[in-house]
Amino acid sequence: MAHRPLADPEDEDHDELIATLPCKPPTPLMRRMRLYRGGWFPEKWLPAIMAFRRRFEARDGDVVVASLPKCGTTWLKALAFATAARGTYPPPPVAGGDDEGNRRHPLLRLNPHECVPFLESVYSTMEEESKLDATPSPRLLSTHLPYSVLPASITDSSRCKIIYVCRQPKDMLISFWHFINRDKSRDVSSSYVWESVRECTYFGSPIWDHILGYWNVSKVKPDNVLILKYEDMKRNPTENVEKIAEFIGQPFSNSEKEASIVDNIVELCSFEKMKALGASMAGSQKVISSEFPNDSFFRKGAIGDWVNHVTPEMAESLDKLLSEKFDGSGFTFM
Numbered sequence: 436m437a438h439r440p441l442a443d444p445e446d447e448d449h450d451e452l453i454a455t456l457p458c459k460p461p462t463p464l465m466r467r468m469r470l471y472r473g474g475w476f477p478e479k480w481l482p483a484i485m486a487f488r489r490r491f492e493a494r495d496g497d498v499v500v501a502s503l504p505k506c507g508t509t510w511l512k513a514l515a516f517a518t519a520a521r522g523t524y525p526p527p528p529v530a531g532g533d534d535e536g537n538r539r540h541p542l543l544r545l546n547p548h549e550c551v552p553f554l555e556s557v558y559s560t561m562e563e564e565s566k567l568d569a570t571p572s573p574r575l576l577s578t579h580l581p582y583s584v585l586p587a588s589i590t591d592s593s594r595c596k597i598i599y600v601c602r603q604p605k606d607m608l609i610s611f612w613h614f615i616n617r618d619k620s621r622d623v624s625s626s627y628v629w630e631s632v633r634e635c636t637y638f639g640s641p642i643w644d645h646i647l648g649y650w651n652v653s654k655v656k657p658d659n660v661l662i663l664k665y666e667d668m669k670r671n672p673t674e675n676v677e678k679i680a681e682f683i684g685q686p687f688s689n690s691e692k693e694a695s696i697v698d699n700i701v702e703l704c705s706f707e708k709m710k711a712l713g714a715s716m717a718g719s720q721k722v723i724s725s726e727f728p729n730d731s732f733f734r735k736g737a738i739g740d741w742v743n744h745v746t747p748e749m750a751e752s753l754d755k756l757l758s759e760k761f762d763g764s765g766f767t768f769m
């Protein structure tokens with residue numbers, strides 16, 4: 436007798452499935468959270484995440500920028516966009532004037548999040564989903580989701596390339612703490628955020644799990660997953676831009692190198708330039724589901740700001756926790 440294949444639970448109504456997932460009650464920072472495929476997510480986000488898993492169709496040449504929030508996402512989006520689109524939009528020369536040609540570059544008018552959409556947000560509206568389908572290849576996309584939540588269309592085929600950026604968790608968590616507290620009127624209990632600093636978690640999910648999810652795949656599929664580190668990008672921006680270009684199959688030619696195209700990209704996406712632009716656009720349209728002002732993505736852009744906020748004891752305990760969790764994986768922040 437032929438066996439009937441088991442129904443895929445995600446084919447059922449999202450709401451019914453979500454209601455069965457383990458949950459945590461709301462906190463002052465977060466609405467109700469649900470455990471899904473090994474990670475905690477605000478319940479409200481799950482329909483879009485599930486729709487993304489079900490409906491996204493990867494195409495040859497798609498490049499996905501992946502990260503945990505506050506690890507350099509905005510910067511990497513800018514660098515990857517400027518690199519991939521340099522044929523259509525040459526980066527303005529470092530010493531270039533402020534003429535119309537130089538102002539034509541999208542990154543001088545738009546926040547990088549507007550140039551590279553978050554897939555999990557795209558699937559929250561039919562309009563955004565249709566826009567994504569109509570986007571010509573090659574597409575530059577992004578996600579904050581862990582590898583375990585990505586659709587099979589990305590993980591089981593070799594069509595997509597993923598560039599993952601990670602950052603020393605102490606700096607990432609302090610950056611997040613500032614981001615949450617930037618709007619004093621929200622009156623979010625900072626003790627809740629401090630709990631996540633102490634536990635080294637993001638919305639209840641371990642930070643090391645997110646990093647190791649991508650890291651482990653990069654070891655077996657190096658042509659599909661490239662790991663970058665915020666600290667290394669700060670120290671060697673040129674080298675990292677060259678790495679990005681090679682990884683996406685658009686290496687810089689000798690004539691481009693001679694014309695200082697790499698330097699121009701680095702300058703266009705430098706913290707100082709992007710912060711100044713973000714400040715000048717602060718009052719204009721908000722980005723990422725119209726939620727965040729342009730300037731909220733640029734604060735200090737430094738390595739090691741955690742020393743101003745985290746006690747040496749807390750830092751030591753975080754370092755110990757992380758070295759245990761990364762032990763044997765081959766991953767380090769150096």
Ligand SMILES: Nc1ncnc2c1ncn2[C@@H]1O[C@H](COP(=O)(O)OS(=O)(=O)O)[C@@H](OP(=O)(O)O)[C@H]1O
Nearest residue numbers: 504505506507508509510610705706733734735736
């Ligand atoms: N161009 C450039 N160069 C270096 N650093 C930069 C740049 N742009 C943003 N930043 C810093 O990155 C931090 C924000 O992280 P994300 O972009 O990942 O945030 S988000 O996920 O998009 O919300 C946040 O870090 P902190 O300054 O430590 O808070 C930003 O200031």
